[in-house]
Amino acid sequence: MLAALPASGVGVYCTTCGEPGVEREEGRGDERFRCRACGASAPRAFQFDGRARYWMESGELLHESAGAIVRRDGRTLLFLRSRFPLFWSIPAGHVEEGADPEAEMRREVFEETGLVVTSATRLFAGERVVLDDPCRRGADRHLWNVYEAEATGTPRLSDESRVVGWFDDGEVRELSREGRLIRPVAAIFARLRPGRPGRRGGPTPRGTRAPRGR
Ligand SMILES: [Zn+2]
Numbered sequence: 001m002l003a004a005l006p007a008s009g010v011g012v013y014c015t016t017c018g019e020p021g022v023e024r025e026e027g028r029g030d031e032r033f034r035c036r037a038c039g040a041s042a043p044r045a046f047q048f049d050g051r052a053r054y055w056m057e058s059g060e061l062l063h064e065s066a067g068a069i070v071r072r073d074g075r076t077l078l079f080l081r082s083r084f085p086l087f088w089s090i091p092a093g094h095v096e097e098g099a100d101p102e103a104e105m106r107r108e109v110f111e112e113t114g115l116v117v118t119s120a121t122r123l124f125a126g127e128r129v130v131l132d133d134p135c136r137r138g139a140d141r142h143l144w145n146v147y148e149a150e151a152t153g154t155p156r157l158s159d160e161s162r163v164v165g166w167f168d169d170g171e172v173r174e175l176s177r178e179g180r181l182i183r184p185v186a187a188i189f190a191r192l193r194p195g196r197p198g199r200r201g202g203p204t205p206r207g208t209r210a211p212r213g214r
């Protein structure tokens with residue numbers, strides 16, 4: 001619980017008791033937050049860095065996210081996260097205060113995959129897409145800005161990914177069915193159905209397939 005937002009906009013607070021004074025402990029590829037006030041040790045904390053956009057809504061802390069469904073030759077770019085939760089995701093990240101969501105999306109695509117977005121279309125325009133999406137900085141839900149994008153370059157790994165590759169629509173559906181997509185990404189694909197991914201219809205282009213990333 002978080003009783004109130006910090007006045008300064010900066011600080012780390014315990015998710016159990018809401019008090020400041022939380023120490024970050026780095027484990028092997030893992031992190032914990034230990035509270036000096038109540039002694040709780042948790043995998044996350046309310047972290048206010050003064051940059052990420054946040055607000056309270058019905059007693060809940062919300063963040064804003066921007067992400068892209070990058071499409072090429074009828075397939076979608078996904079990467080396997082190297083950090084918890086170890087599921088497949090699309091390039092996405094927090095929107096910082098005062099930043100343009102589309103610019104943030106382009107930055108995340110480049111940082112997480114090395115691709116340069118050449119065109120982007122806002123999806124769910126006019127809808128308020130708030131998704132269950134617990135993050136390390138303590139929010140349980142995020143307001144998502146989702147784009148469908150085209151991008152140039154060859155995907156590369158980052159320190160946030162183990163595997164990256166292009167997946168056809170059937171493969172995306174299979175990952176979703178198997179529960180191997182992170183929760184908000186599965187929800188985004190579910191919102192795009194029926195007919196999505198592959199909303200444009202028509203045959204999937206063949207002949208120039210890059211190696212699949214798995
Ligand atoms: Zn505490």
Ligand SMILES: [Zn+2]
Nearest residue numbers: 063135137139
């Ligand atoms: Zn967040």
